[in-house]
Amino acid sequence: MIEQFIKAGYTIKNFTEKADIHIINTCTVTNMADRKSRQMLRKVKEHNPEGILVACGCYAQVAKEELEKIPEINLILGINEKNKIVEYVENYAKDHSQKECITDVMYQKEFLDFGTTEYTDKTRAVVKVQDGCDRFCSYCIIPYARGHVRSRKIENVVQEVEKIAEEGIKEVVITGIHIASYGKDFKEKKNLIDLLEAIEPIRGIERIRLGSLEPTIITKEFLNRLQKLEKICPHFHLSLQSGCDATLQRMNRKYTTEEFRTSVHLLREYYPDVALTTDVIVGFPGETKEEFKQTYAFLKEIDFYKMHIFPYSPRKGTKAAVMPNQVEAKIKEERSKRLIELSNENEARQNEKEIGKIVEVLLEEEDGEFLKGHTANYHLIKVKMNPQFLNTIQKVKVEKVEEFVSYAVAIEQNV
Ligand code: SF4
Known part of the structure; x- marks a missing residue:
């Protein structure tokens, strides 16, 4: 949207400054987000x-x-209308009776391509390849807000990534609402792995990182092809949400803990240095002490690198919001605290294991006297180097870890 306004000759102000037009891109993932x-x-x-x-x-x-x-709101626009935001705002400015436009996304069949974007981050670009979701997890409003799965054409993604490479950006992150469903809506049989194979040869791109994946996509067939792609980062975010099968069922998730375990074992077999991260919801309606105990034990067994913990927060209009046995806020807080502690322990321990290793880091930004960046498996590294090495990949040796950051020394300096 910012791009569209700039192209039309507008100046972008800081959020706190006065402006002729203010746009709030709203979120609805929980009741709290609505508020x-x-x-x-x-x-x-x-x-x-x-x-x-x-x-x-x-x-x-x-x-x-x-x-x-x-009454303070002048104009209400839906998801698709963002694509022509300048036109809608200018029409409103001319004629105040045009107060809203929201098309029904549930009937939309094709990915609405915004075209290529300008990237402000000069080392990493997030590329959206898919929209919508057909999973209907019981706690989630997204399928209603975003509609069914629509995938961006492979050739359009490739075009965008080529442009990103021309700008000198080294890493792309492939994202969407549910990228495991990529291609499901295409007539021709193409899916996520076909897309990744098309991106891999693009010169200038050195790393391809995948956004959140549903564990069911991790099969031998998928990994046999994925492993051949050298730019894929061995960092996978597998959305778990709960480590208890009964809770997963109430959540309407489409896998069991056993299937999730199999996916993890496969990933570790194919990528021995893999970093696994995940999301977990605690205090889902009906989560008993015993169910939480099972989740805790499962998380301990899987040994994720990092876990994002969300105390369950109801969203009006979802099945889970009206389920019986909603969990008290105090209990959710206690359970979150325990899982955050577990995540911190895991991260600290897995960081310690890196000490003494030679790793490759993409130097993303200056931080005081250091340059900082991530390894392919998403460890945060700080190293004292000249800023001329920004946006380059360097071999460094990890010397110590403090507060979840690994400090390293450069061993080779290639511009
Ligand atoms: S898969 Fe993700 S986006 Fe889709 S319904 Fe479930 S939580 Fe929501």
Whole structure:
């Protein structure tokens, strides 16, 4: 959206400055996100009563009637309308009766391609290859906000990645709402691995990192092809959500802990240095002491590098929000605390194991006297080097670890 406004000749201001147009791209993933979106919208108008206030994004898409109750909002736009945001805002400026436009994403069949973007980060670019989700997990509103799976054409992704490479960016992160479903909507039989094979040969790109994956995509067939791609980072984010089968079933997740375990074993077999990260929801409705105990034991067994822990937060309109036996906030907090502690222990221990090793780091930014960046398996490294080495991959030797950061010395310096 910023790009579109710049192209149309507008100047982008900092969020706290007064502007002619304010745009809030709302989130609706939980009730809390809705509340924050509403608060933000009101706050903007308080500071800048004259400007045009636009609410767009997922919350606007699924709950426009709630936003219509906020008189401060001038214009409400859905997900697809972001693609032509300047036109909508300018139309509103001319004619104040055009107060909203939201098309129904549930009927949308094709990926809405925004074309190539300008990237502000000069070392890593996040490339969206897919939208929508057909999984309907019981706690999640995303399928209603984003519609069914739509995949971006392979040739369009390749074109974008080529442009990224021309700009000198070395790493691409392949993301979407549910990238394991990539290609499901294509007539021709193409899927995520076909897409990755098409990106791999692009000169200038040195690393391809994958966004969150559903564990069911990890099969021998997938890994046999993936392993041949040298640029793939051995860092996989496998969304687990719970380590207890009964909870997974209530969540309407499409795998069991046994299947998840098999995926992890396979990944470790193919990528011995793999870093595995995950998301876990604690205090899901009906999560008993025993169920949490099973989750804890499973997480301990899998030994993730990092875990993102989310205390369950209900979202109106989902099945889970009206399930019986909602868990008390205090219990959710205690369980989160235990899992965060486990995650920190894992990360510290796995970082320690790197001491003495020679690793390759992509130097992403300056940090005081250091340059910092990540290894392919996502360890954060700081090294004292001249800023001329920014955006290069360097071999360094890890010397010590402090506060989840590995400090290293350069052993080769190649510009
Ligand atoms: S797979 Fe992810 S996006 Fe899709 S419904 Fe489940 S949690 Fe939501």
